[in-house]
Amino acid sequence: MATRTAQAVTVAGVTPTYHAATATTGDKVLADSRTFIHVKNGSGGSITCTISGAGQTAYLVDNPDKAYTIGTGAEMWIPMLPEFGDPSDGRLVTFICSSVTSVTFAAVRI
Numbered sequence: 696m697a698t699r700t701a702q703a704v705t706v707a708g709v710t711p712t713y714h715a716a717t718a719t720t721g722d723k724v725l726a727d728s729r730t731f732i733h734v735k736n737g738s739g740g741s742i743t744c745t746i747s748g749a750g751q752t753a754y755l756v757d758n759p760d761k762a763y764t765i766g767t768g769a770e771m772w773i774p775m776l777p778e779f780g781d782p783s784d785g786r787l788v789t790f791i792c793s794s795v796t797s798v799t800f801a802a803v804r805i
Contacts, residue, residue: 696720698787701730701775701804711801721747721791724802726780731772731805732790736765737797744773747789749781775802 697717701724702709711733716722724730736742742765748758758778765771773790780786792798 696723696789698723699802701725701727701802704803704805709803711803713799713801716792716795716798716800718795719791721789722800723784723787723789724775726750726775726777726786726788727804728774728777729805730775730802732775732800732802733770733772734763734765734792734798734800735770736768737799738794739767739797740794741766742798743793744771745791745793746773746775746779747781747791748779749784749789750778752778 734744744763746761748760750758763773775788779788
């Protein structure tokens with residue numbers, strides 16, 4: 696499992712660094728209302744990117760996992776909401792892609 700630091704989008708712009716998605720254990724990024732992952736699916740089929748349901752709602756109910764379907768050759772921006780940060784893991788969000796072949800992502804903060 697790799698922990699990535701979100702790159703800041705500044706007035707000068709940003710050229711994001713893309714990382715290969717990590718098989719089985721997934722990847723992590725700090726939860727923040729301004730942080731997103733940009734997932735690129737270059738594989739030959741749809742994939743699912745699942746955000747771990749760590750953390751709780753304001754009603755102290757465990758957050759469910761959140762799954763995003765990304766079509767063949769498609770891209771998606773996914774927010775790393777603060778509610779999904781794991782309080783026992785420094786507020787990191789874990790996300791796992793169902794396939795990692797030709798799947799890359801960048802973590803950015805606007």
